[in-house]
Amino acid sequence: MGRFFRLIILAGVALLFLALIAAALLYFISDGRPVYFVQREVTRLMIAGRQDDLNRSVGTDNSPIRFSVNPGDTPPTVAQNLYQASLIADPDLYVDYAFVNGLDVEMEAGVYFPDQTMTIPAIARMLTDSRSSSIPFRILEGWRLEEIADAIDRSGLFGFTGADFLVAAGPGAGVDPVFAEQVGLPQGASVEGFLFPDTYQLPPQITADGLRDQLLATFLEKTGPQIRSDAAAQGLSLFEVVILASITERESVQPDENPRIAGVYRNRLDIGMKLDADPTVQYGIGYQGDTWWPQITQADYTAAVSDYNTYLITGLPPGPIANPGLSAIQGVVYPAQSDYLYFRAACDGSGYHNFARTFDEHVANGC
Template identity: 45%
Template sequence: MKQARRRQSRTCLTFVMTILLGTICLGGLAILVGFGLIPQMANDAFGAPVSTLSPFQRTYLSLQLLIHQDALTLPVNPEAQPVQFLVKEGETANSVAMRLYDLGLIRDREAFRAYLIYSGRDTRIRSGTYTLSAAMNALEIAGKLQDPLSQEVVFNILPGWRAEEIAASLATSGINVNAESFLEAVRQGKKGEEPLASYEGFLFPGSYRFLRDVTAEEMVQAFYHEFERSVTEDLRNAYAQRGLSLVEAVTLASIVQREAVVTEEQPLIASVFYNRLQQNMKLDSDPTVQYALGYGEAWGTWWKVPLTLNDLSVDSPYNTYLYPGLPPGPICNPGLSALQAVAYPAETPYFYFRAACDGSGRHLFARTFEEHLQNACP
């Protein structure tokens, strides 16, 4: 009954507005402006107009908004899903209104354009990618397009970052997630058939797009799903053939990632660690000690360089100078090339490597400890 009355009221209002519009065309504008009836009704329904409108513009646009009130305040489809909408640099309000209408996001493009001009939003539309929906009404969509910042943020994870480094980059990303909540989500790990004590190592490096109001849990799951997609069944089978579980393979890949400066050396470095594991030799990897030490104000980084002899004796299960075998878990989040290097390492006789002395980032490899000592810089 209320809806029927509302439709009847709208019909009457449309009829009255049509008559009033005719009155305006016949010279009655001065009377309407004098009484301020139409502008006041629009002000009550749509807010105050932009101050730069002339009296005629304000009255005419107010009338248009009142006539098309349903088209502006009712969504096209309350059940619609969000879609991405790109506003190009320099695109006009008329072009935006037309494309919104063609995509079925608004009911009436002329009414939408009239509201943009009435409210002054026609000059404040910002370029960028927006998440819009036909479940939003035209007024809500117009408001969304005023955000000077894109609703989406590009967020990057570099290969070799540990979780704390990812968390630290959130502060300047524009994403509304703080470091503490992100790290808590990482430490929660994964439950189920293939549990993970932590997502460290499984936060797959790459470029991601997130809404600014994404949650920490949603971010972690996005990184993990990309890991699941990228680490194929072939890679997993290759790990198993070498006697490694998935966590062990990622742990070894994380060490390879931190040791290698030049990507093409990763299979060589992986071969050294495989050779040492087969001979029950300790891995003696500096990055595992750096991980154990963590962040220090004295060195201002998560990866202390250079390490001292005292550092090599830090008592931590991650210290591969003290404890044989692989550490308890990954020390960083390796990229795909490091994960592939662990699946398909080079076949070499090497048991040692050290940084070359030319500053190239490459390494010198050796079969024996004596050769290793000979590779030391002068």
């Protein structure tokens, strides 16, 4: 008997809800409201009890996902695409919410970057302003060109591939001649070393050439004319500065040590001593195992033959081995003054180095 009465109560509540909807329909229609207005208010009543679903995201991954709204896409099409991209759990609820709040007619074609932590209301609002969308992209100090290309592919946010970027920034790239002259870039050289490490907010429609040009422009902006002038006063082209800064960047762990490490390399260059820099050996070896910077042994100093191996060549390698940050560049132009010719990692795991004037002192600094 108790179950029977519960069913009666539930049926009564359902009938009451339907009666309220019918009353709302009659009221709005008799009031001369447009049909779409009536539909919207009815839909509003229908989703009123689904606030938890509206405010629940599908996941915890905040990695942006490239999502396109094409010209002519309808709200149901967009909702289905969002569902297939694992950005929402209920396409119908998305359509209803957008309709009720007028966001369906405000939706703009464009490229957006939502993520799985966003709710249906947040995504629906995002898709009304394509101008606010941008690609977040970070380049770390010491990355080589191929690592930037790998990051492009991993992000999944760009309209081009890492391979496209390698073409745009690699040997023979169509670099602005004014830029090439400013930095002393040899004809036909890649722009390795000048792809400035930073965190960028990039336009969704950016091309591989556009990204390259943005990174080069940031390099000029961050380094500034003073560094170029001070380097020239020391007889150094910016290209030479960046070569040495790229080696310094790969050797250093603590940025405040860059001037001391760069100072050692400049001291070696001044007396015609080989740079003997491990990162130049790694650069020549290239990708091995699962890294562009493989572990090397002393045997590699002579076995890894390349134009970049500074255990085999005297002076600077033919080009940068990575893309250094501003601290490493400043370290080369404004090195610490010392008579040190050697350094090796300190034994305390701090990331700092012990410096030495002679090879015997250098050996004594071993762990």
